Amino acid sequence: MYKELESCRDFGFKDQIQRASVSIISNIAEGFESGTKYEFLNYLHIAKASAGEVRAQLYVANDVGYLNIQKFQYLKGLAEECSKLLHSLIGRVKGAAMEGLQNKSGPNRDEVLYANILKEHGMEMTPQGIRKIN
Numbered sequence: 001m002y003k004e005l006e007s008c009r010d011f012g013f014k015d016q017i018q019r020a021s022v023s024i025i026s027n028i029a030e031g032f033e034s035g036t037k038y039e040f041l042n043y044l045h046i047a048k049a050s051a052g053e054v055r056a057q058l059y060v061a062n063d064v065g066y067l068n069i070q071k072f073q074y075l076k077g078l079a080e081e082c083s084k085l086l087h088s089l090i091g092r093v094k095g096a097a098m099e100g101l102q103n104k105s106g107p108n109r110d111e112v113l114y115a116n117i118l119k120e121h122g123m124e125m126t127p128q129g130i131r132k133i134n
Helices: 011-032 037-063 069-095 109-120
Strands: 123-126 129-132
Touching: 011 037, 011 069, 011 129, 037 069, 069 109, 109 123
Parallel strands: none
Antiparallel strands: 123 129
16 A cells, blocks of 8 residues: 555545554454454454555545546455455354463464464464465
8 A cells, every 4th residue: 555655645535545554464363362252343344444455545546636546446355355254254253162372371272273274364473463475
């Protein structure tokens, strides 16, 4: 988003869509580190809502001419894919037989399970957050 809108002079709009974009990954990471399944789910829902906000802002960007139709369609497709992945991850976490780090003792099975769920969706957890695997 930063790259695609670097020449945009509407600083309020640019700030809003960039913050919404960053909020997606930030909430996934914060939820992952929260320590409970239910907090993680809450943050995943917030991340999904931010993806919806990004889509809405992309429509505005297209309508006022900040993006051409090709860039709009490309970015909207990425935002939609992000929402779908989050929806799937939410379903998997809901159905998982785990409670979170705060409620467990012994080996950290939750981190292994989260990592496997992310891997199934082509993502991985890094010290910087979640990233797509090439």
